[in-house]
Amino acid sequence: MFLVITAALYVSGQDEATEAVRERGALIASSLAQTGQYGLVSGNSASLERSIQRLVESDPTIASIHLRDAGGRVVAAAQAPDRQASFTFEREMRADVFALDLLDNSRATARGAVPDATTSEGRVVGKVTVRMSSEPIVRQRLRRIAFGAAAVLLAAAISIMAGLTLALRLREPLRAVMAALREIRQGRFDVTLPTGASGELGELQATINEMAHGLSVRREELQALVERRTADLQAAMEQARIADAERRRLIARSNRQLEDERKRIAVEIHDHLNASLIGLRSKAQHIAELSAAMSGSTAREVHVTATEITDTIAGLYKSARDLIKQLRPEVIDVLGLTGALQEMTREYNQLVPAIRFVLHVSPDFPNMRGQVAIVAYRLVQEALSNVVKHASASRVEVSLTAPAGSDEVLIAVRDDGVGFDPAMVPGGSLGLAGMRERVSGAGGRMRIRSRLGRGTRVTFRLPLVDGEAVA
Numbered sequence: 001m002f003l004v005i006t007a008a009l010y011v012s013g014q015d016e017a018t019e020a021v022r023e024r025g026a027l028i029a030s031s032l033a034q035t036g037q038y039g040l041v042s043g044n045s046a047s048l049e050r051s052i053q054r055l056v057e058s059d060p061t062i063a064s065i066h067l068r069d070a071g072g073r074v075v076a077a078a079q080a081p082d083r084q085a086s087f088t089f090e091r092e093m094r095a096d097v098f099a100l101d102l103l104d105n106s107r108a109t110a111r112g113a114v115p116d117a118t119t120s121e122g123r124v125v126g127k128v129t130v131r132m133s134s135e136p137i138v139r140q141r142l143r144r145i146a147f148g149a150a151a152v153l154l155a156a157a158i159s160i161m162a163g164l165t166l167a168l169r170l171r172e173p174l175r176a177v178m179a180a181l182r183e184i185r186q187g188r189f190d191v192t193l194p195t196g197a198s199g200e201l202g203e204l205q206a207t208i209n210e211m212a213h214g215l216s217v218r219r220e221e222l223q224a225l226v227e228r229r230t231a232d233l234q235a236a237m238e239q240a241r242i243a244d245a246e247r248r249r250l251i252a253r254s255n256r257q258l259e260d261e262r263k264r265i266a267v268e269i270h271d272h273l274n275a276s277l278i279g280l281r282s283k284a285q286h287i288a289e290l291s292a293a294m295s296g297s298t299a300r301e302v303h304v305t306a307t308e309i310t311d312t313i314a315g316l317y318k319s320a321r322d323l324i325k326q327l328r329p330e331v332i333d334v335l336g337l338t339g340a341l342q343e344m345t346r347e348y349n350q351l352v353p354a355i356r357f358v359l360h361v362s363p364d365f366p367n368m369r370g371q372v373a374i375v376a377y378r379l380v381q382e383a384l385s386n387v388v389k390h391a392s393a394s395r396v397e398v399s400l401t402a403p404a405g406s407d408e409v410l411i412a413v414r415d416d417g418v419g420f421d422p423a424m425v426p427g428g429s430l431g432l433a434g435m436r437e438r439v440s441g442a443g444g445r446m447r448i449r450s451r452l453g454r455g456t457r458v459t460f461r462l463p464l465v466d467g468e469a470v471a
C-alpha cells in the first residue's frame with residue numbers, strides 16, 4: 001500500500017514538473033522576446049548577454065538561452081552545460097509592440113520550435129530560443145517524496161514499536177485477569193490479582209478482586225441462609241411427621257378401642273340377652289305345650305299367645321345374632337378376611353338380588369386375621385353399603401390383590417352405578433370420612449375415582465403388619 005502510494009506520488013510529481021517547466025519556459029521565452037528586441041535593435045548585445053547569463057544562473061531549469069538576429073546569427077547566448085534540455089521554446093522578436101498572451105503555452109512542443117509564435121503584425125528583428133530542463137524540479141519533487149516516505153516509515157516503525165511494547169507489557173497481567181475470570185466462572189471466588197498496575201488495567205484488577213470478594217461473601221451468606229432454611233424445613237417436616245404418626249396412632253387406638261367395645265357389647269348380647277331370650281323361648285314353648293293339653297277357650301287363647309311369644313323371641317334372637325355379627329366379625333377369626341368377605345358378598349347377594357356382588361381374590365393374596373383384616377373388612381362393608389344405598393348399580397366387584405414384591409395389599413370395590421363427584425359430598429356424611437380415617441390409621445392410602453353415569457371405583461392400599469398375613 002505504502003509503495004503504491006509512493007509510486008503514484010512519483011508519477012504525478014513528474015507530470016506536475018513537466019507542466020511547471022512548460023509554463024515557465026513559455027513565459028521566459030515570451031518575456032525575453034518582448035524585452036530583448038530593444039537591446040537587439042540598439043546593438044547592445046553585451047547587456048543582453050549579461051541579462052540572460054544571470055537568468056540562466058538564477059534558474060536551474062534553464063539549460064540555455066540563445067538570441068539571434070533576423071539573419072539567424074547568435075547575438076547573445078548563455079548556457080549551463082551540465083543541464084539536460086528536454087523542452088525548447090522559441091519566440092520571434094518584433095520591432096512593433098504586439099499583443100501576447102503570456103500564459104498561452106499551447107504552442108510549445110517538446111524539443112521543437114514554435115512554428116507560429118506571434119500574432120503581431122510588426123517587423124521580425126530576431127528570435128529567442130530557450131531550452132528548459134525538468135530535471136531539477138523532478139529531483140526536488142523526488143527528494144520531497146523520499147523525505148515524506150521516510151517520515152511515514154519512521155512514524156509507522158515507532159507506532160509498531162510502541163504497540164509491541166504496550167502489548168508485551170499488558171500480556172502477562174491480561175493473562176492473569178483471564179485466568180482469574182475463568183476461576184470465578186467455575187465458582188472459585190478466592191482469587192486475588194496483584195494490583196500494582198496503573199491506569200485502566202489497575203482498575204480492572206481491583207474491580208475483579210472486589211467482584212470476587214463480593215461474590216464469595218454473597219455465596220457464604222446464601223449458603224448460610226439455605227442451611228438455616230433447610231434446617232427449619234427439616235424441623236417442620238419432622239414435627240409434621242411426628243404429628244402425623246401421633247394422629248395415626250390415635251386413630252388406630254380409637255379404632256381398636258371401638259372394635260374392643262363392639263366386641264364387649266357383642267359378648268354382652270350373646271351371653272346375656274341371647275341366653276335370656278333362649279330361656280324365655282323355652283318357657284313360652286312350655287306354656288304353649290301345657291295350654292295345648294288343656295281345653296277351653298282360655299287355654300286356646302293362652303296357647304296362641306304363647307306361640308306368638310315364641311315366634312317373637314325367635315325373631316328377636318335372630319336380630320340379636322345379626323347385630324352380633326355386625327358388631328364383631330368373628331367370622332374373620334374363623335375364616336380370615338377372604339372367607340369373611342365371601343360370606344359378606346354371599347349375604348348381600350341374598351339380601352339385594354337387584355345387584356350382583358362378585359369377589360375376586362388373587363392367588364397370592366394373603367389370608368389376614370389381625371387388625372388390618374378388621375380395617376379391610378369395615379372398609380369393604382361401608383363401600384358395599386354405599387353401593388346399595390346410592391349407586392343404583394347392577395353389578396359390583398370386590399377384588400383383593402397383593403402387588404408382587406410389595407408389603408401391602410390392594411383392595412378395590414368397583415360398581416357400574418350412577419357415579420358421583422367426590423368433591424361435592426354432603427357435609428353430614430360420615431361413611432367416606434370414616435373410611436379415610438381408618439385407612440390413615442392403618443398407614444394406608446385411599447383413592448376414589450368416579451364419574452357421573454360411569455360408576456365408581458374405590459381403592460385402598462393397606463400395609464401389612466407383622467403376623468397379619470396367615471396362610
Ligand SMILES: Nc1ncnc2c1ncn2[C@@H]1O[C@H](COP(=O)(O)OP(=O)(O)OP(=O)(O)O)[C@@H](O)[C@H]1O
Binds near residue numbers: 387419428432456
Ligand atoms: N358407590 C357410590 N355411588 C354413588 N354415590 C356414592 C357412592 N359412594 C358414595 N356416594 C355418594 O357419596 C356420598 C357420601 O357417602 P358417605 O358414605 O360419606 O355418606 P352416606 O352414605 O350418605 O351416609 P353415611 O354417613 O351413613 O355413610 C353419598 O351421599 C353419595 O352421594
Ligand SMILES: [Mg+2]
Binds near residue numbers: 382385386431432
Ligand atoms: Mg355411606
